[in-house]
Amino acid sequence: MKRVKKAIIPAAGLGTRFLPATKAMPKEMLPIVDKPTIQYIVEEAIESGIEDIIIVTGKGKRAIEDHFDHAFELEQNLFHKGKIELLKKVQESSKMVDIHYIRQKEPKGLGHAVWCARNFIGNEPFAVLLGDDIVQAKTPCLKQLMEQYEKTKSSVIGVKPVPKNETHRYGIIKAKAASGRLYEVEHLVEKPEIEMAPSNLAIMGRYILSPEIFTFLAKKEIGAGGEIQLTDAIEQLSQIERVFAYHFEGTRYDVGEKLGFILTTIDFALKNSDLKRPLRDYLERVLSEEAAIDNL
Template structure:
């Protein structure tokens, strides 16, 4: 099962990051020297993905512009001898074959994924949530692709979270299969304490078979009155085999202010242009507290 395509749902309103996201898509907020969504796309590309569909809404044309050529800017950079900057600007546009479709109504994550049906066709495909940045030696998407290709089925990214946190995510019923891979038998979205199936939660990465589309198309609204991807996956894992990969990575939820700042600081500390300066700055700042 070769995985060549990926879908990035990015049609959310970004209400957790207001007022900044009133006019700037949350996926386009700068994290050090590039927007959040570029980190997501780079992960997909590093996992061997060739074609990427971004599901947007009417207020997010900035993403389309960003991953396109900008001849006027590129000419100015070339004339100014700023070759390094020119390379970076062009690199963003050449990362992958990027396509767009709009989610015309805010009907939930499951509906956003369903909008990718024509793009995906009859192939397995990856889903990378636009809020979640993963820092890993091996891209998390690549870890899931390997599981899909080995076991011939859908794979979801899972990690164990605290009892307090599991109610914010999708809890899964699972059984150990091999190494960091588990068989998935059931799941539920944002469970109450008495409904928790395990402390393993699905976190931001999926590789799915196209069978999910017919399921999503016929789903009734679930939690929050929206078409929930978890409800679709719940039905999918009952119809065909599904595995969960306890992925190795540091996950950042950049859809909220604390997670965004945590990711920005960690990546800035590793960036060659800012790392040394930021360490000195933090040490001096700490003395003043």
């Protein structure tokens, strides 16, 4: 059995939910405190044992490549000013792992973005990590899936239960067998109508996939939202080989929409030793003022 060594990070989306902020800046570069969201995703891949990463970008995404490259003038400036700790933080992103890039020339959906990286992957299993989901866990989320892949020797999808009224926002699985947190998948559907959702187990942006998936992605079939959906290809894959879903441990943060992004930033800031106390004091003061206004 081949080991999972490569990962795809799709980053070609237009980021329309964050306009106008993302008119000239990729949404993947929006910071959570002092680190862009995509760096959290790359760090998870590395901590899970991934050796090579390909980021699928699109027009206007050059800032992502620049972030993971050396910034000679900035680094020299920090060095000469004696800001060594800050220099180390700046250099971290350029020393992580081998990162490759390919452009998705047209925004045709997640399935198409993954298909664009087919030549990089070749004939071996691989990981996919989506940038809209940051997961904080004792064992990295992707590592948990890789461990299940080693046990099942099959594709594994990361899932979490969601409220029934939110199932229309996600890819949803139907399981035919379960063993603890591991489910054998019977059926998958992308963004079903609430009354049609087969369960409340939602796909959360982490995948270990067999290279056979490219056979179905190559068909470029149009699915929900008029796009080529990865979920649809996995559904077809499940008809010829076993596919599993794993309810991973850890806290999942949704940074793909405004409120989730704000809440994530607050939560991460409250875990920062320098920011925790002043932020907590500020929040307590604001809540106290709001309560006073409500009581008028």
